[in-house]
Amino acid sequence: DAEITQSPRHKITETGRQVTLACHQTWNHNNMFWYRQDLGHGLRLIHYSYGVQDTNKGEVSDGYSVSRSNTEDLPLTLESAASSQTSVYFCASSDLPGVTEAFFGQGTRLTVV
């Protein structure tokens, strides 16, 4: 069965370190998204991609970057982790033309100490 998987599921890192969260989907979807979920804010969009070599900033993109070198993967990098980036991160994918259902990974709980 097609699926979307995130790794790691849990991570603790130190302030200032670079961290990369992985997202891999086997749906062959063109659209991929990263969200963060925080108490009181719901899910907010960090970055998104509409296809290979395409990346775009969402509403809370500062301190994060993504790259899309193939259809299946959209890794999220925290360039220099900060305590404010402690959160639960979700990856999602959907098919073109964008009016179809989106599917979410299991989430990654990141703690920056």
Added chain:
Amino acid sequence: GIQVEQSPPDLILQEGANSTLRCNFSDSVNNLQWFHQNPWGQLINLFYIPSGTKQNGRLSATTVATERYSLLYISSSQTTDSGVYFCAVKANDYKLSFGAGTTVTVRA
């Protein structure tokens, strides 16, 4: 961007009760989804429902796109229905915008 409002923010139910959750949105949408976030944090797809009515077991949903709202009905609630229910919409771009969610607690 598009605004999504969910009500009520919290709901406490006795097992077996029925309930209705509401989602209002500020602009025309071409996609609307309902999700259930279980106590383990997983986001479970419930309905993809840009318009019309759908049913899945004890859950059903109705979207009236022209009036910019959607309703999620839970009938004969069970403790496993507890969690947070999110409504998310897409306008003309491909990005889902989420409401703040409704936290449902079902008591045995």
